[in-house]
Each structure stands twice: as structure tokens, then as C-alpha cells.
Amino acid sequence: DSGVTQTPKHLITATGQRVTLRCSPRSGDLSVYWYQQSLDQGLQFLIQYYNGEERAKGNILERFSAQQFPDLHSELNLSSLELGDSALYFCASTPSWGSSYNEQFFGPGTRLTVL
Amino acid sequence: KNEVEQSPQNLTAQEGEFITINCSYSVGISALHWLQQHPGGGIVSLFMLSSGKKKHGRLIATINIQEKHSSLHITASHPRDSAVYICAVRGGGADGLTFGKGTHLIIQP
Numbered sequence: 001d002s003g004v005t006q007t008p009k010h011l012i013t014a015t016g017q018r019v020t021l022r023c024s025p026r027s028g029d030l031s032v033y034w035y036q037q038s039l040d041q042g043l044q045f046l047i048q049y050y051n052g053e054e055r056a057k058g059n060i061l062e063r064f065s066a067q068q069f070p071d072l073h074s075e076l077n078l079s080s081l082e083l084g085d086s087a088l089y090f091c092a093s094t095p096s097w098g099s100s101y102n103e104q105f106f107g108p109g110t111r112l113t114v115l
Numbered sequence: 116k117n118e119v120e121q122s123p124q125n126l127t128a129q130e131g132e133f134i135t136i137n138c139s140y141s142v143g144i145s146a147l148h149w150l151q152q153h154p155g156g157g158i159v160s161l162f163m164l165s166s167g168k169k170k171h172g173r174l175i176a177t178i179n180i181q182e183k184h185s186s187l188h189i190t191a192s193h194p195r196d197s198a199v200y201i202c203a204v205r206g207g208g209a210d211g212l213t214f215g216k217g218t219h220l221i222i223q224p
Binding site: 084111 | 148150157159160163201210212215216217
């Protein structure tokens with residue numbers, strides 16, 4: 001158990017809908033990363049937050065957004081869902097940011113299915 | 116943008132064999148991660164390296180910064196080692212990881 005929690009585990013929804021995925025980092029970790037794993041693209045970095053502020057953006061679509069709250073949990077919002085958004089979404093946490101020595105601890109993932 | 120290549124893509128071996136998985140990347144990095152993903156989907160961090168070699172149990176990871184290459188070795192392989200092994204690299208600063216496509220390892224009893 002990495003100490004990172006994600007809810008829900010599974011989510012099934014329809015095209016055009018909006019969903020919110022939740023991540024709670026390890027106790028004491030200030031930085032949260034979101035990743036998407038799809039069959040065709042593999043694992044991709046989406047976005048990073050540190051202590052409530054956005055730090056880095058990867059291949060995140062404009063239909064997707066995220067935020068990190070004062071209690072350090074993070075939410076990834078996916079809107080106008082398309083079939084191609086079906087994927088495993090992982091979050092990971094680290095104690096800080098910008099350090100080469102931060103190991104990333106991954107949550108169990110949320111499996112999103114868009115029908 | 117860093118390109119991360121792993122080889123082989125698929126590997127089937129017999130229990131007890133010595134396993135090597137390779138990873139190469141195109142641009143200088145600050146750290147390289149080896150991750151393990153089991154069929155259930157969860158990702159476990161095995162190693163984080165910025166230089167040299169690390170060992171944990173039957174797993175050994177090495178990195179050659181000059182050659183932009185890393186290897187993951189498994190000694191005395193066991194069926195429970197069957198999983199996808201993913202190499203990921205991190206540049207400096209706050210960027211997230213860039214991942215290889217993974218190596219699907221099957222160890223047969």
C-alpha cells in the first residue's frame with residue numbers, strides 16, 4: 001500500500017458527460033501528479049500540483065482540469081467525455097517538487113469507461 | 116521531448132532464469148524510475164536512480180548516464196515476477212514522468 005488513495009475505483013459513464021476523480025496523497029506529501037494510461041497512448045503525464053498551485057502541464061486536454069485543495073487532496077475533472085477518454089487514471093504524490101530525488105508513490109488508479 | 120525506448124517488448128522465460136530489461140532515453144535526465152505494474156493495474160515504484168546501481172532483493176537496476184541507458188535485472192526469476200515493467204524518466208524541475216511502453220514479462224514455472 002503506497003498510502004495514496006483514489007476514488008472511485010471504477011467509473012462507467014456516457015459520452016458527453018462530466019466526471020470527477022479524486023486523489024488523496026500520502027500524509028505529508030505536498031505534490032500530486034495525474035497520469036493517464038490508455039491502450040493506444042500508454043502512460044502519459046497530465047498535470048502536477050504543488051501545495052495548491054499548478055506546477056507543470058503535460059498532455060492534458062482542454063476538456064480536462066484539475067485542482068488541489070487546502071487539505072492537499074486533488075481532483076481531476078473530465079468533461080464532454082469521448083470514447084477515447086476511456087483509460088486508467090493514476091495519481092502519484094511526492095514530498096516536494098523540483099527535486100531529482102523524489103520517488104513517486106502511485107495510487108491504485110481509477111478505471112474510467114466511457115460508453 | 117524525451118523519447119524512452121524499452122526492450123524487449125515481451126519476454127517469456129523459465130523460472131530461475133536471469134532476466135534483463137533495457138531502457139534507453141534520448142535527452143539528459145535528472146532521474147530514472149523503474150516501475151512494476153501487475154495485471155490488476157496498480158503501479159509500484161521499484162527503483163529511482165540518478166547514477167550507478169541499486170539492489171533490492173533479487174532486483175538490480177543500473178544506469179549509465181553518459182550512454183543514456185539503464186537496465187533492470189531480475190535474478191532467480193519466479194512466476195510472481197510476471198508483470199509489466201516500465202521505465203520512466205524525469206527531467207529537471209517540476210515535470211512529470213515520461214514513460215516507456217513497458218516490457219511484458221512472463222515467468223513460467
